[in-house]
Amino acid sequence: MTETVGGAQRSATSKSGAKKATGKGARLSIERVFTTEGVHPYDAVTWERRDVVQTNWKTGETVFEQRGVEFPDFWSVNASTIVTTKYFRGAVGTEQRESSLKQLLDRVVLTYVKAGREHGYFASETDAEIFEHELTFMLLHQYFSFNSPVWFNVGTSSPQQVSACFILAVDDSMDSILNWYREEGLIFKGGSGAGLNLSRIRSSKELLRSSGGTASGPVSFMRGADASAGTIKSGGATRRAAKMVVLDVDHPDIVEFVETKEKEEEKIRVLRDAGFDMDLGGDDITSVQYQNANNSVRVSDEFMRAVEENTSFGLRGRTTGEVIEEIDANELWGKMAQAAWACADPGIQYDSTINDWHTTPETGRITASNPCSEYMHLDNSSCNLASLNLLKFLADDGSFKVTEFVKAVEFIITAMDISICFADFPTDPIGETTRAYRQLGIGYANLGALLMASGLAYDSDGGRALAASITSLMTGTSYRRSAEMAGVVGAYDGFAQNAAPHTRIMRKHLAANDDIRTMHAMDIAVHREATKQWAENLKIGEKNGWRNAQASVLAPTGTIGFMMDCDTTGIEPDFSLVKFKKLVGGGSMQVVNQTVPSALKKLGYTGETIEAIMEFIAENGHVVDAPGLKPEHYEVFDCAVGERAIKPMGHVRMMAAAQPFLSGAISKTVNMPESSTVEEIADVYFQGWKLGLKALAVYRDNCKVGQPLSSQKSQDDKTSAAASAAAGEAEVKTVVVEKPIRRRLPKSRQSITTSFSVGGAEGYMTSGAHENGELGEIFLKLGKQGSTLSGVMDAFSIAVSIGLQYGVPLETYVSKFTNLQFEPSGLTDDSDVRMSKSIMDYVFRRLALDYLDFDTRSALGIYSADERQRYLDTGSHQPVSKGSTAAELVESAPESLKEQAAAEVTTQADVAPAASELQVETAKPAPSEAHTSAELLEQITGSAVDSPLCMTCGTKMRPAGSCHVCEGCGSTSGCS
Template sequence: YQNANNSVRVNDEFMRAVEDGTEFGLRARETGEVIETVDARELFTKISEAAWACADPGLQYDDTINDWHTNPETGRITASNPCSEYMSLDNSSCNLASLNLLKFLKDDDTFDAPLFAKAVDLIITAMDISICFADFPTEPIGKTTRDYRQLGIGYANLGALLMAMGLGYDSDAGRAMAGTITSLMTGQSYKRSAELAGVVGPYAGYARNADAHKRVMRKHQAANDVVRTYSVSDSQVHKLATKAWADVLKLGEKNGFRNAQASVLAPTGTIGFMMDCDTTGIEPDFSLVKFKKLVGGGSMQIVNQTIPRALRKLGYQEESVEAIVEFIAENGHVIDAPGLKTEHYEIFDTAMGARALKPMGHVRMMAACQPFLSGAISKTVNLPESATVEEIEDIYLQSWKLGLKATAVYRDNCKVGQPLSGGKGENKGTDSNASSEAPEAAEPQVIEKIVYAPTRKRLPKSRVSRTTSFTVGGAEGYMTSGAHDDGELGEVFLKLGKQGSTLAGVMDAFSIAVSIGLQYGVPLETYVSKFTNLRFEPAGLTDDPDVRMSQSIMDYIFRRLALDYLTFEDRSMLGIYSAEERQRHLETGSY
């Protein structure tokens, strides 16, 4: 369960049975007849207990998902991607792209809605074009995607944007800003899609789904019409969104739509860092203080870069800003920060820590944005370690009532390892939903502790080896690789530089480390995936016809080892092919 994303799909009938405490019928897949009945509330509790124990499964709300489906005449939405944001037809795929919201915050701390709308136009156009040139893993996926042209525009850095604007993540004003931005994004996307349809035609499956597609557009518009705004900034965004949705209905009636879907909110865990975002996707900041690893070793403590701007927006003088930031750097939270007003604490609430957002704060933010998305939202509802099974049940129930398509929870420290964690003692904070009582879920009793001790598989005294001379960017070297009797790689020796030099010593030590790892069972594929594409000098042309260009000596070494010792199937998963295989692909289209 450590790295899995599992979800359970439930319908309204089941959720009503949970509320009423009645039984729910389990149906045969093919005939639809009820073959067994279960206590709905008991099953719901089992789901919640599992989520309490290991953060899986999340819930997906089937009737809500299909009520917002633009292509029901083609087929139901039966599943999603693992993160649960892309929900569409079977055998389809979605092209994702995200915008950094903080880049649209003007110097006067208002959101630049017209510029954002222009960016959406540009991105949607580019995303639609890219479908024509994309490759797909299977023929059915390629056909469905080209016929329905699903897109998934989204955004990142919402948490940082709200903080910079002086808005609490769990506040009505914060939710209004997030909702209006999401509405503008999707409205402008569908407007652009209708404009494209007027030039190059609607998607192939539009004709049979036209009524359903337009019905969903009206649902989006109706949701936009009831949004309440709280400031000049969100009013301006809402005004532009309202115009966009009016244009969507008008142009859609005339031209149809180029794309069956337009928007989702993806996690942006990787591209968020590339865009230099403080927060990812729709998430709030995880912690006000983070640690960044430095290239030369060591680490550097960084206070959320949005905090000074937020403090200035709130009217604090520069001396106070510096004092508050220094306090946060030392303590990791804002409680009792010198000069900071208590009414401003909520602006700096984070997912975990001494001022942790209440779990329902996460759910309410999702509910503010969900009506304006084609797909769903990939987001974690963070809970403290002390959270109970009953709290998770309530989150799942309220998420259904608020119209979410999917919900996932994460109780702090419920997995053996977790990607993010707060500082020392942070998670025993002041979250008002936290409870000191242990959950009623039965804990498994440890009867026997099994300790895994890895065994070293040494090579025989006499073994087959292969020596390769190579040149990378003008630098010469030698690699000797030894194998077990079954042909599996068991050792590597590298010679670069003069004997006794620093480089030669480092490469000797590296060779020993890799060899011992191989003998203790570390797969060669793991080394290859980690060390290929490392970029540093010397780099450039090589004298190896199978690896003509290399980004570094490490890149070359592990590509060569992959070609020598991995199967074609394993290499192809890593994108590594010989010169002969690449030539065959050019001539026949197949490796």
């Protein structure tokens, strides 16, 4: 239990602006929850040494190497790699370089505890020590993580910037605009992102006061800021700069702003088709503008009602506030949806809703957000984030660990507030505002995994009820703790001015909590505790005030999500059921999410059925028609992409369930299929307003052409180009181009599964045939799952299968790949192919024996054991006596048989003939009807086709909030 002891507390402000306690006032008394007295958290786990080596995905050159780093044995290779490469400080190879997770955690935790002592948070030295151990335990065991700037900066010689989210301000003057560029650069350098609203800058339709000329307008000044951001990487080359630009819907330049990125995307398309390198990170992508920022339009209730009622809307001059132009609201709304359909920008921020939930309106309005739209508060302010790993609070009996969750939130909120006491800030105004209002952003990750493990569909009333209850409990506990801290070290400086509105917002949260409709024992228990926390929060807060103007947001949790080994990020559902897991020593393996068996067990399935379903998912990437799985349970395993992808409104409704219990907003992009229409996007944005969201962004699959896997000219583009060229000719010539036709296999086909061993390497080959018996596909699986060789075999199988279906004769493959020599090679367990020079050599000899007629095989020199024996017994050469030597046996064979005869006579004396383990069965449906290997990979893994490749390691990235994050190295495309 954590409580305050003692009487009232006065506080004084230090030179840095942070408050220090004076006198003997109230302090926090800390009770152990996760740790044991006398046992340090480090001593209760097993540690091991690992090597972290990363290579350039294009050249194979080693780009990072640190050997012998120390991590707990239960941390995944992915997590340890990301922490080593991203968060360990000091030059590699020097004594100053961190080499153990212990050093990293101590650097951060001890800094926090020291500041807590200095600023009067703890009742005694014993309480400070317990706090240190509890915080260390939770970080060590991946219960939560601070945001990345904490790991970059705290406890180092660098400025101790702890905030990831910043909001700047810019006024209608050149000095202010140039200062905007400078301040953004300082924030990017510290590993964070910034956003701001440009609506104070007069439009290009207004006059300059000094000269009477026409103003440039905010869009023109965006160019300079975009170029600056493009040259700065956050945190010292760890990731691209992240930024947000916002414009109010009533700004006279709103149409230009809305269409800006759409026009640039069209430039990318034209330049790409002309042969320029327009990939993300390509040599020529810098020739287009506005690519480094997320754009959002601030819409008011007034505008949305005009859209709803199909009326006009006034655009107002910045200098006078008068309407200078009337515009059709629906026409502008359509332009927003069209631009978002074409390039995913702009997003929408619902201004009236945001400010209706504002705790400090007497200080100023909320006009902007951070780059991912989760932090929304005063201009020139910042927010430090931390996220809980929800799956850690799922008990073995399927219940939610309510008490542990509450205590974890208490510890985390306390630590986050302490960090403001010692934190450095990139500008004086940001430092002053943050110390005065102490904005915090606690959140969570792994919601999608928690719901699945609990047997709840993401897009379901039950799933939303649990998410709402957990979010309410988290924020209610946070504010209750904030009120307790206000009694210890004082309320935030701006509280007195905003006491009434702050209290009003607390009551709005409580009222929303009362509206939650619980459905299951799990969310009933969570909701009951949430109700208790909100009641205590109001009681204590009305006495003490609150220490923090805001407490919670839902961030994308990209890199830190991997640090915690989370299956899902932020509020997102599971991305796909099949993922790739990095292995010790290099390589990766395809695995089914480990949340799936927990979910199946929760739903009442038994061991053998669970195994069968897991095998089906591994092969197909989804659960439809999985053996033994009831159709009514399919929805539990719905993911963001792939078969049975969650519908767009499923994402929106989940956001709406959580939003009433957050101080800030939610970083999330609603994924939409490529076939989505402009009207559907407009409706999603409209429903976001109706459901009370604060911000919303969409991404239509394949809408951006500047992505690596979209860089090849599509057939449609080629056809269009050809048609355009032909239009200029006096005479149009028709050219008939012969194209291969793919002959697909039937859904149910005859197959042969062969187990084999080549030089001790074991594996399985499954071959499927057309109705006429011709080979149409092969699948190779090696016993050494996860090895590079296994991955190569998977890709090789796909390539050969597609070639066969497009008409490449099997004998062509046989002639090319037999006698190919590499390890493993040697003895096999196949009586027809006793020796093999490689797995390729064996596979194609076996396929030739199974699918080619005798004459064709004979020409290739491939015979079965029976055929060779018959030849030796009855061949035209002189009879072979029982006493003949091996050399004589070989010599008596024709040239085409000499090699295999040599292998046969060499091995038959000491190797017992192995029975051919051939089994004919009815094959399962093909994993995909995909036309390319990329499409087949997408079918199995659920990857979004146009997700970018990581610029650091080349791994396919996946969405995290409104950004993308690399599962291989933790790099992000701009998340904070």
